[in-house]
Amino acid sequence: MTRMIPAVPLILAALTLVAGAAAAEDAEAPKDNITAAREENGRYYTADDVPTFKIKDGTVDWLTYSGFRRYHAECHVCHGPEGEGSSYAPALKNSAMTLDYYAFVDVVTNGRKKVNVAENSVMPAFGQNVNVMCYLDDIYVYLKARGSGELPRGRPAKKEPKSDAIRDAENACLGTN
């Protein structure tokens, strides 16, 4: 089955390219919410310092790979496999495109409810769950890669190695060092 790739972010990216906005770190990088403008110890950031993915010749960055696994452990029961959505909860691959990073983090940390006569829709608060909070950027960049259309469905076959900095941050967050 072919799926529609959301066209709007790609169009925006193209327009930004035309406008010629340049990041100090990478003169080629457009100033949008997707394109990686800089790398820091295996993590990628946009020109606005928001976490993002990097896929080069089919090799995904570590966080995107990790996010694939974490998403399917914690989120897919409600949000459907691969960020595609379900009858109960929205397609997060689209949310990662439309919500900004901070709004995304806020909903996952604090949850959100729409409970009334017509609806019974509950997004749990994950603020106390280290298996989510320690991997929030991973899940976010994975969903952004899906929403951008750059990451096909399925487990990413090739990935960058996990950097020491990512390993240290993970251990510190989980309290396992």
Ligand code: HEC
């Ligand atoms: C128990 C089911 C359930 C689980 C598990 C769950 N969610 Fe949700 N989530 C929902 C529902 C339902 C909504 C819609 C809430 C509303 O109507 O406001 C939602 C909404 C969201 C939104 C807002 C989407 C938007 O476009 O406004 C984000 C972001 C989100 N969830 C992220 C996550 C992440 C990340 C995980 C895994 C760590 C997760 N959710 C796990 C049920 C769930």
